[in-house]
Amino acid sequence: MKIKRIGVLTGGGDCPGLNAVIRAVVKTAIRQYNYEVVGFINGFAGMIKKEYRLLTEQEVSGILHRGGTILGTTNRDNPFRYAVKENGELVFKDVSEQAIANLQELGVDALVVIGGDGSLAIANEFYQKGLPVVGIPKTIDNDLSATDTTFGFDTALTTASEAIDKLHTTAESHHRVMVLEVMGRYAGWIALHAGIAGGADVILIPEKPFTIEGACAKIKERASKGKKFSIVVVAEGATIKDGELVVQRVVKESHDSIRLGGIGNQIGEAIEACTGMETRVTVLGHLQRGGSPTAFDRILSTRYGVGGVDLVAQDKFGQMVALKGTDIVGVTLESAVSQLKKVDPDGELVHAAESVGICFG
Ligand SMILES: Nc1ncnc2c1ncn2[C@@H]1O[C@H](COP(=O)(O)OP(=O)(O)O)[C@@H](O)[C@H]1O
Numbered sequence: 001m002k003i004k005r006i007g008v009l010t011g012g013g014d015c016p017g018l019n020a021v022i023r024a025v026v027k028t029a030i031r032q033y034n035y036e037v038v039g040f041i042n043g044f045a046g047m048i049k050k051e052y053r054l055l056t057e058q059e060v061s062g063i064l065h066r067g068g069t070i071l072g073t074t075n076r077d078n079p080f081r082y083a084v085k086e087n088g089e090l091v092f093k094d095v096s097e098q099a100i101a102n103l104q105e106l107g108v109d110a111l112v113v114i115g116g117d118g119s120l121a122i123a124n125e126f127y128q129k130g131l132p133v134v135g136i137p138k139t140i141d142n143d144l145s146a147t148d149t150t151f152g153f154d155t156a157l158t159t160a161s162e163a164i165d166k167l168h169t170t171a172e173s174h175h176r177v178m179v180l181e182v183m184g185r186y187a188g189w190i191a192l193h194a195g196i197a198g199g200a201d202v203i204l205i206p207e208k209p210f211t212i213e214g215a216c217a218k219i220k221e222r223a224s225k226g227k228k229f230s231i232v233v234v235a236e237g238a239t240i241k242d243g244e245l246v247v248q249r250v251v252k253e254s255h256d257s258i259r260l261g262g263i264g265n266q267i268g269e270a271i272e273a274c275t276g277m278e279t280r281v282t283v284l285g286h287l288q289r290g291g292s293p294t295a296f297d298r299i300l301s302t303r304y305g306v307g308g309v310d311l312v313a314q315d316k317f318g319q320m321v322a323l324k325g326t327d328i329v330g331v332t333l334e335s336a337v338s339q340l341k342k343v344d345p346d347g348e349l350v351h352a353a354e355s356v357g358i359c360f361g
């Protein structure tokens, strides 16, 4: 296919490195392939509403190190299940044909979707409908199959491990238990990595349902040996054995409408009751998604952006760029979205954590 113009959009929760990807996409498209680039505003919403801007090298100058996305994003709008109000009622409509027609009107020959599992599932649906689409894996959660890592994860876990370092000094001074709730949706990657990096005593993740008694036993054992403080890192998706996910809010317009949160406060209270030790809870929240990407994420984002446009130039549609070992490769979007990547509860990383005394409850 002779390509003249490509479209790019960022979908799902924002994440450090999005701007670095956009910059790499635009520079590669213009310099290597002489394509024009159209950026859609606020993810798939921009495609539906035909809101876009032409991206020149000038437009992407100075954004490599900046957090967020200059294009805006949303974790609600799905063109195949688009929420609209009719007579005060929320109904879902398939507006994908409209979105495709908009692309055709704008002369966009191929689309680069930068997103996580949700956005890439939408990208895959568009590909099945015949649209030339490629994907770039983004998410702080690192929960995408078919790639060793997503960009944004390294920055999020750096923020989380710095938070643990800070909690350590105040926990030690006050002889307290400090609980830190981190993001990650249904996967425990941020909690596990940040917990190991920050020297947590207890890490609670969705892949290993826990008991309060188990976590308290570890905290009491430390106290009996003179360590009168403990650090507990809990993933927002972690559950007590036979318990349920703790949901903070429901976003009705969203396909995956559940927003997790609140487990930190629940277990904080329970730990205080069972250990008798003063306990404080910190919810790290969106700090994990903000700020400047780490050097690792800037490099990965740049390689992903370049790789995405290379896939377009090679007619490798329906594919996503992925990191495999030290290489950037193409994998099918299908393989990327068919299953969430979760922590192996019996894997080496959990084994390493347990070997240095970390308790999983
Ligand atoms: N399994 C899915 N299939 C199709 N659309 C989905 C799916 N999961 C989420 N979505 C939709 O995809 C969009 C982005 O999903 P979200 O999970 O918030 O971000 P991300 O792209 O980072 O995974 C939202 O509109 C959401 O409603």
Ligand SMILES: O=P(O)(O)OC[C@H]1O[C@](O)(COP(=O)(O)O)[C@@H](O)[C@@H]1O
Pocket: 012, 013, 014, 075, 116, 117, 118, 138, 139, 140, 141, 183, 184, 185, 236, 259, 260, 289
């Ligand atoms: O910004 P919101 O709507 O509260 O969403 C929070 C969710 O988004 C994330 O920060 C990122 O998830 P996605 O990569 O799927 O967008 C999750 O860790 C968290 O559960």
Ligand SMILES: [Mg+2]
Pocket: 012, 116, 117, 118, 139
């Ligand atoms: Mg997601």
